[in-house]
Amino acid sequence: DAGITQSPRHKVTETGTPVTLRCHQTENHRYMYWYRQDPGHGLRLIHYSYGVKDTDKGEVSDGYSVSRSKTEDFLLTLESATSSQTSVYFCAIDGGRNNEQFFGPGTRLTVL
Amino acid sequence: AQSVTQLGSHVSVSEGALVLLRCNYSSSVPPYLFWYVQYPNQGLQLLLKYTTGATLVKGINGFEAEFKKSETSFHLTKPSAHMSDAAEYFCAVSGVQGAQKLVFGQGTRLTINP
Numbered sequence: 590d591a592g593i594t595q596s597p598r599h600k601v602t603e604t605g606t607p608v609t610l611r612c613h614q615t616e617n618h619r620y621m622y623w624y625r626q627d628p629g630h631g632l633r634l635i636h637y638s639y640g641v642k643d644t645d646k647g648e649v650s651d652g653y654s655v656s657r658s659k660t661e662d663f664l665l666t667l668e669s670a671t672s673s674q675t676s677v678y679f680c681a682i683d684g685g686r687n688n689e690q691f692f693g694p695g696t697r698l699t700v701l
Numbered sequence: 702a703q704s705v706t707q708l709g710s711h712v713s714v715s716e717g718a719l720v721l722l723r724c725n726y727s728s729s730v731p732p733y734l735f736w737y738v739q740y741p742n743q744g745l746q747l748l749l750k751y752t753t754g755a756t757l758v759k760g761i762n763g764f765e766a767e768f769k770k771s772e773t774s775f776h777l778t779k780p781s782a783h784m785s786d787a788a789e790y791f792c793a794v795s796g797v798q799g800a801q802k803l804v805f806g807q808g809t810r811l812t813i814n815p
Contacts, residue, residue, distance in 0.1 A: 590714040601748060614812070615710055619736075619802055623803075624805075629710065629807055631705075631707075631791055631805040631806050631807040631808045632745075632791065632803075633802075634802060634804075635718070637802065679744060679745070681745075683801050687733055687750065687752040688733050688801045688803065689735070689747060690747075690803055691744075691747070692737075692744035692745040693727040694743065694744045695742055695744050
């Protein structure tokens with residue numbers, strides 16, 4: 590158990606509203622990641638963080654922002670949610686051994 | 702740049718039969734390779750990984766994979782399928798150096814027939 594929690598686990602929202610998803614880790618890992626999972630696409634990296642206040646974009650970052658003010662928390666914000674952002678969102682941490690990542694339980698987001 | 706192709710979005714086998722899930726990768730640097738499994742409504746769990754050394758790697762639940770550099774492949778196998786193996790499987794690649802990012806394949810859903 591890598592000690593990763595995500596909140597909320599399920600959310601339904603309306604187009605145009607802001608949404609923030611939270612990832613919390615208990616083991617002081619430096620690297621944290623946000624992915625989205627969609628059928629036929631596997632997991633695609635949205636943003637990642639390599640330390641407090643150090644973040645960078647992944648391959649599908651448009652419409653998303655992130656923040657990391659503490660080592661243990663990595664927030665993903667959809668500034669103005671769209672239906673194309675309906676997805677399952679996973680947070681992950683790098684376990685520190687050979688790029689191995691451990692995943693949280695996921696957040697299912699529906700944008701109506 | 703790195704990429705992963707998983708051949709077959711759905712694979713169906715009978716209980717007790719061989720499981721073979723195919724993964725080919727592209728990487729401009731020596732790769733680290735991973736297989737993850739996802740059971741319904743759960744996160745991803747690491748099955749096995751290749752970093753360096755022995756090219757045949759063994760993982761949990763009786764799965765193994767062989768790194769073949771000449772074929773740029775990392776296929777996942779299990780000699781005898783069990784009903785509990787039904788899940789989605791993802792192959793992923795990362796570079797030895799860099800920002801420790803993983804690139805995932807699109808996934809293969811494995812169905813086990815009784």
